[in-house]
Amino acid sequence: GAVVSQHPSRVICKSGTSVKIECRSLDFQATTMFWYRQFPKQSLMLMATSNEGSKATYEQGVEKDKFLINHASLTLSTLTVTSAHPEDSSFYICSAKKGTGPSSGNTIYFGEGSWLTVV
Amino acid sequence: KQEVTQIPAALSVPEGENLVLNCSFTDSAIYNLQWFRQDPGKGLTSLLLIQSSQREQTSGRLNASLDKSSGRSTLYIAASQPGDSATYLCAVTPGNQFYFGTGTSLTVIP
Numbered sequence: 001g002a003v004v005s006q007h008p009s010r011v012i013c014k015s016g017t018s019v020k021i022e023c024r025s026l027d028f029q030a031t032t033m034f035w036y037r038q039f040p041k042q043s044l045m046l047m048a049t050s051n052e053g054s055k056a057t058y059e060q061g062v063e064k065d066k067f068l069i070n071h072a073s074l075t076l077s078t079l080t081v082t083s084a085h086p087e088d089s090s091f092y093i094c095s096a097k098k099g100t101g102p103s104s105g106n107t108i109y110f111g112e113g114s115w116l117t118v119v
Numbered sequence: 120k121q122e123v124t125q126i127p128a129a130l131s132v133p134e135g136e137n138l139v140l141n142c143s144f145t146d147s148a149i150y151n152l153q154w155f156r157q158d159p160g161k162g163l164t165s166l167l168l169i170q171s172s173q174r175e176q177t178s179g180r181l182n183a184s185l186d187k188s189s190g191r192s193t194l195y196i197a198a199s200q201p202g203d204s205a206t207y208l209c210a211v212t213p214g215n216q217f218y219f220g221t222g223t224s225l226t227v228i229p
Contacts, residue, residue, distance in 0.1 A: 034216060044219040093163060097215060112162030
């Protein structure tokens, strides 16, 4: 089956620095990828929708200047947390949509997620 | 906006018991519902996916049902094992974006 890879799976960074998380579709092209965030003991919430070759669409309340999303190719989307703070510590997970037809014909695959700790 | 609720939030059972996890959603206009497992400090593992036209899916000791009209799904785990201990998430999608529940934390006691 299709595989979505995230890297790194765990990262610790210092407060004030930036950290990049990669999401790759390994055996299919994904024109659309999604980024989610999960705070402790809370559900996963959509942060943004990443479309290849265009600007990402951010959900309400998500700072686009803080969470930079780049979808430069059909197999790679990156999430950069800029000027990270301890409150950004969270579980970040991406998903990739295989197919470009009507929604019912697509399948979405999830990466394994990335744990970010800002110290 | 779609809201997904999971009950109970936590569950502790002795090994060998059969158990049911519940998921409810407010908007029945979904394309599919998916159950995931999340181990502490790990990512998501997809367990079962039910298309909107389906009523249930089975994989090994797991059986998931879907009643779209009532906005409910259940995950049935037969003969539970300590290795089943994890958080179980259900998620629904109208096509692209997933809406997740807050999960049920399951502990199976040896």
